[in-house]
Amino acid sequence: MAGPAPEDREKPTGRRNSQGIRIDPRAEAEAKPRRTVISALVDHKPGVLAKVSGLFARRQFNIESLTVGPTVDETMARMTIVVEEPEPGIEQAKRQLRKQVHTWSVREVEGAIERELALIKVDGHDPSGVAALAEMHGGQAVRADDEVVTVELTGTEAEIDAAIAAFEQFGVHEVARTGTAALASGTRSTA
């Protein structure tokens, strides 16, 4: 085949970054990961959760948590997904989720009210200490067995992280957390 070798050809001078964005030479930057809460209304049908979790897994979106539960409309379920991704990734995740045939709407919930529930099984050598600490964190000891006290609390992910760290002084046996549920504040609709 005829023609000059690659090194002898005219070359463009521009470039894109790894996200396919043309690089402005004055402000070259790769997007930083951002944590966000995505809320989706989906058909309340078997298999929908499997599809969504499968979608996120195979497209390698970083999910922090995914919760699902019924809404006021019994034919629908609300999924709340916390992801941490650089910018085009978040947009991609939303679009891929919206594309599913069982998805009614998808929204990134800004200024959301976020809560998760945690059950924390704490060593029971000092039950009143555990109860007092639970109260300080807005929770309560819900059950005392022979050797452990189980604490229930709700809060943001960070608050629960902090509480669990605080309970370490007694010794934490087991933790179960629900992941984040979120609703948009005020009259704004969530998804």
Next chain:
Amino acid sequence: MSKSHPTNESEASADTEELSEEASDEQTAKKTKGAHSVVTALEKAEVEITFGVQGGAIMPVYDALADSDIHHVSMAHEQGASHAADAYGIVSGKPGVTITTSGPGATNLVTGIADANLDSDPIVSLTGQVPQDMVGNDAFQETNTMGITSPITKANIFATSPDTVGDDVGTALALAAEGRQGPTLVDLPKNVTTSETEVEPSEPTVPEAYQVPPDEADPHSVEAAAETLAAADRPLILSGGGVIKSEASDQLREFAIEYGIPVVTTMPGLGSFPEDNALALEMGGMHGTGYANMALSHCDVLLGIGTRFDDRLTGGIETFAPEAEVIHVDIDPAEISKNIHADYPLIGDAGAVIEQLHAAMPGEPDAEAWRDRTMEWKATYPMGYETPQDEAVKPQFVVEAMDEAAADDAIVTTGVGQHQMWAAQYWTYTEPRTWVSSNGLGTMGYGAPAAVGAKLAAPDTQVIAFEGDGSFLMTSQAIAPAVRENLDITVAILNNSYVGMIRQWQDAFYDERRYESEWDWGPDFATLAEAYGAQGLRAMGYDEIPEVIEEAFAYDGPSVIDFHVDPVADVYPMVPSGGNNAEFALEADHL
């Protein structure tokens, strides 16, 4: 559920015993089974042909199909059925339908479904399944078809009742064709297809939650994009498979020609713009033309239509059209900025958006110098090969000889490998739906069964399958149904006794260690064709080529020509995987 079925039937018999003959009595009972709803749904959607293979769990559907006017084509293998359906979908624009059984009947489809998924081809797979009360018990020929096909279908549906199974099939048909096309599947448990129902399937519709894409893009974005395009110095159109799927080839031609904008096509976009037009730069990407890749690398505004900016097209993202503002027209919002950032995202149907752009263009871009440059590149980097008559036949020559002899509107199907690239490069595509190939998944063996589907979709059009020796060996059993259906197709095998693309890569990137790529143990393909009942032909040298082509074309039925070609011919130009399109290699030394 299945246990109650004999009772119902005997009750029905008792009721009508005095009134009718046994035959019509049977018919009344049959018409109300889930399996009949499946067939009725196909008929309502005007499905004319189905492809498949019989099997245990799907027998009720086949039994119901026996009473229908739908033409069923039994393929020798389910993979072949899925490729035939895929090609049928590409050529006709309507979903290709397969009917196969559970377990292996479903898993053998998987390659074809994944293939359709990557190429956005409309196919509907109806798979048998064990009765619901046995699902999950590891029953005979049970496999989790829903789980296996979930990641490779646009939607899949597990039918749960004979009352709704017809609608399930209708939904699958509607979804496969609507918006961005793609594969859908309905899993049909045997108890659902054998149980009685009085519910007639309704008209096929997409599910309510499904996001129906808009036809037209946001007018403000269109206006901004049109202004940018009109102001471009180096405008370029990248025409993808979406242009063909949306029937927008005419609009594209008109638009490109009126505004003098050169056109590169993706591989699935072959035929969307006539390659004999001066503005055509032909296919871009890994094995695209040098001039297409130079244009992609130097354009300042790139209008991508119906393309997902696949890595075989873009090469390395960092060096893809690095100076271009990108206008991206696509019906699928999830394709926007997935791989290449879209400066102007235009979500809508390709044809409708081209018309919008057309109306919004403030003028013609001043691109004469740019067009001259593209013409210079055509002269500098011409496609070509040498044909020393004392050496083995060059495979590219076979493609050109076939093109020369074939009808202008002939349909080309291909397998995957070197022969596919030569078929893409050296055949002149001028019409949409004439390139039928496995573009995204790269499925070896696609060509022969695809020729079966293509011919059934376009019985009056010439169909030619290019295959490699390795590729053809994977699905050669598709010749059996081609013989049975007496399909007038020609399979041209570019036989180099290698899995040639692997050999080419080994030579280039693996120190010429040709490990396991030499396939000198293949069958004699002409004899194999004869064994299937087809016409088998062979050409060893240049002088034999015109004669065998003539013989093949003259034969009324399937012909297979075994062209013995240069075993070490390589496909060039070549952009190494992830490389810079502007640095395409024209020979091994450039890699």
